[in-house]
Amino acid sequence: xxxxxxxxxxxxxxxxxxxxxxxxxxxxxxxxxxxxxxxxxxxxxxxxxxxxxxxxxxxxxxxxxxxxxxxxxxxxxxxxxxxxxxxxxxxxxxxxxxxxxxxxxxxxxx
Amino acid sequence: xxxxxxxxxxxxxxxxxxxxxxxxxxxxxxxxxxxxxxxxxxxxxxxxxxxxxxxxxxxxxxxxxxxxxxxxxxxxxxxxxxxxxxxxxxxxxxxxxxxxxxxxxxxxxxxxxxxxxx
Numbered sequence: 001x002x003x004x005x006x007x008x009x010x011x012x013x014x015x016x017x018x019x020x021x022x023x024x025x026x027x028x029x030x031x032x033x034x035x036x037x038x039x040x041x042x043x044x045x046x047x048x049x050x051x052x053x054x055x056x057x058x059x060x061x062x063x064x065x066x067x068x069x070x071x072x073x074x075x076x077x078x079x080x081x082x083x084x085x086x087x088x089x090x091x092x093x094x095x096x097x098x099x100x101x102x103x104x105x106x107x108x109x110x
Numbered sequence: 111x112x113x114x115x116x117x118x119x120x121x122x123x124x125x126x127x128x129x130x131x132x133x134x135x136x137x138x139x140x141x142x143x144x145x146x147x148x149x150x151x152x153x154x155x156x157x158x159x160x161x162x163x164x165x166x167x168x169x170x171x172x173x174x175x176x177x178x179x180x181x182x183x184x185x186x187x188x189x190x191x192x193x194x195x196x197x198x199x200x201x202x203x204x205x206x207x208x209x210x211x212x213x214x215x216x217x218x219x220x221x222x223x224x225x226x227x228x
Contacts, residue, residue: 033213037155044153044205044221045147047159050214092213096162098169099145104154 004089004102011108017077020105022089024070033092034072036065038085039104046089049074076107084109112136114206121225127194130222132206139187140164142207146180146191150202161189162208164217196226 005023008069012018022034029091037045047056049065062078072091076083089102117131132144146158159170161180168180179192193200204222207215 035212035214037215039149039155044218045207045215047214047216050210051212054212055177056214056216086154090155090215092209094213096167096169098171099157099160101147101155101157 003100004091006087006089006102006105008103009106009108010037011110012076012079013110014079014081016073016079018079018107019087020074020076022072022074022091022102024072028081031043033094034065034067035090036063036074036094037088037090038059038083040085046104048087079109083107112208112217114208114217116204116206116219117223119223119225121227122196124196124198124226124228126196126226127195128200128224129190129192130204130206130224132186133186133188133192134208135187136154137208139182140160140184144180144182144189145207145209145215146178146204147207147215148204150199153202156202158191158204163189198226200224201226204227 011020036049039045039049048059048063052067053065064075066073086104086106088104092099113135115133140163143160143162145160148156158174161168163182182189206219208217210216
């Protein structure tokens with residue numbers, strides 16, 4: 001069982017915003033590093049957000065991250081059909097420690 | 111650019127051993143930890159552990175301790191992940207991923223499908 005809890009599924013219509021939560025049994029931010037990944041079948045996961053709220057080059061600014069207490073969140077605004085995928089949060093405590101992934105959230109664009 | 115290229119798909123029988131390789135290029139191999147992650151059918155991403163290619167120190171997730179071994183060969187910039195005593199529930203896609211300076215996995219291998227079946 002994952003130590004990071006995500007909703008199994010979320011949905012939204014094109015143009016709307018959705019937020020995916022990632023709740024830890026203790027302070028997610030206490031893991032120091034929080035990142036988010038998009039995963040499509042047959043593909044490698046793609047980094048969407050790192051260090052809580054930073055976007056890698058090439059990721060649209062429709063994707064944003066935040067962290068409050070024991071919950072990290074990924075918000076996708078202006079939903080597009082291509083955003084439909086599984087999304088995973090990931091937390092890492094720092095050098096020489098362990099990593100944990102959330103259970104994943106399936107995003108459906110209606 | 112950073113590339114991680116993994117070995118090809120494998121079919122194994124229960125009880126057998128598996129070795130997946132991950133060849134790195136485009137960066138200093140010994141400068142970044144390499145992690146291994148797997149996804150079983152219908153399941154989420156599962157972190158397996160990491161290796162520090164500089165000194166070969168490893169850290170395995172509790173679920174895999176005693177059954178997984180991660181090694182590296184710096185002469186060919188390649189990391190290896192071995193799983194022994196394979197079971198049917200080890201059927202999964204296995205990924206290697208390079209950990210960046212901000213605890214992020216920006217670079218992933220293409221994945222290796224492993225099927226364990228009698």
